[in-house]
């Protein structure tokens with residue numbers, strides 16, 4: 001078949017790759033001059049099944065309420081005139097029961113673990129250099145109480161096959177000596193040895209180059225303006241350049257998917273949740289992080305990509321605004337400098353903000369809606385790099401009419 005993929009983030013590109021592997025002729029459309037130029041550019045790069053917990057948990061409503069009055073919270077919720085924010089928030093709150101949080105987390109973990117297995121296959125086949133670090137991720141806590149709660153919490157993922165080791169502060173420093181000077185600030189942590197990290201944009205761009213080398217088309221600098229339908233099918237995709245026709249179409253526009261979908265009467269409960277990141281060269285600093293970590297108290301994630309570190313934080317409801325100012329990064333930079341004082345050249349930071357495409361239950365949308373040749377692969381939220389590879393394979397299987405390799409009950413909604 002000829003298949004048109006809408007969107008050149010990690011989800012769109014991995015989907016085009018899997019479709020091409022199945023023998024299809026693929027054309028991908030992306031508005032930026034390069035793929036992975038929006039959310040898939042600046043994320044923490046964590047392939048983190050060990051962080052599959054959904055945000056829609058019983059604790060979330062109170063955290064949301066607190067964020068209305070407290071400043072400097074990891075979560076920033078502001079009132080807005082956008083009615084979609086309230087519809088989404090209501091649906092999100094409906095997912096916050098203990099039973100739903102447990103169910104959604106296990107579904108997410110199933111997808112994330114499968115996705116990591118698919119990624120490993122792609123890495124083996126393609127030998128892409130993307131500053132991969134497969135030494136695991138340490139999720140650390142600053143008090144014994146928080147660590148004990150974290151270990152209890154983690155039992156859910158453990159029961160689903162996630163490998164974990166509980167480490168005290170000495171063991172954490174033995175694992176990553178760059179944390180030695182911050183040892184007293186850390187009570188201990190949960191180490192997920194099978195989690196990993198890598199630069200998502202480097203990976204996505206290299207994969208796109210492979211697609212093109214094998215005859216696929218990546219149309220960058222092309223903005224999709226609409227979708228034309230006839231009867232129960234997409235007829236063509238309209239852009240600011242030429243129109244694109246295919247036998248099937250995949251919608252993978254991240255946070256922008258609902259904007260286009262709405263024009264053809266498909267409502268997708270995906271809302272942008274802004275996050276911030278810093279990319280900092282290590283320069284000649286002697287003690288850069290050797291593995292990735294998440295400071296669970298401050299909700300700051302730190303990854304090492306070769307000669308750089310990437311620091312991410314914050315969930316903010318600011319609509320589609322990706323602007324940022326230095327003050328937005330002060331807290332995360334302070335936390336990183338405190339943990340790794342000799343870890344990077346903190347005078348040379350690159351600032352970035354992007355939008356997580358969040359669904360209320362934190363699970364992506366797959367499969368068809370209304371139109372028989374339009375397939376969704378979108379709404380991957382806060383761990384979309386982690387879930388992209390498996391989601392791409394699943395989408396290719398659904399298009400081929402094959403049964404995906406993992407049970408899809410609860411994932412096809």
Ligand SMILES: Cc1cc2nc3c(=O)[nH]c(=O)nc-3n(C[C@H](O)[C@H](O)[C@H](O)COP(=O)(O)OP(=O)(O)OC[C@H]3O[C@@H](n4cnc5c(N)ncnc54)[C@H](O)[C@@H]3O)c2cc1C
Nearest residue numbers: 007009010011031040043044046224254275383384385386
């Ligand atoms: C601060 C932060 C940290 C994160 N950390 C992690 C992490 O450590 N691990 C992890 O797994 N995930 C992480 N994520 C989440 C992850 O980045 C996203 O889930 C993932 O990048 C979503 O990919 P996507 O392809 O769906 O969206 P995008 O990357 O946004 O791609 C969508 C593409 O569609 C294009 N597009 C939109 N509209 C149009 C149009 N009209 N015409 C043409 N093209 C269009 C856009 O330009 C864009 O390139 C993080 C996110 C943030 C914000």
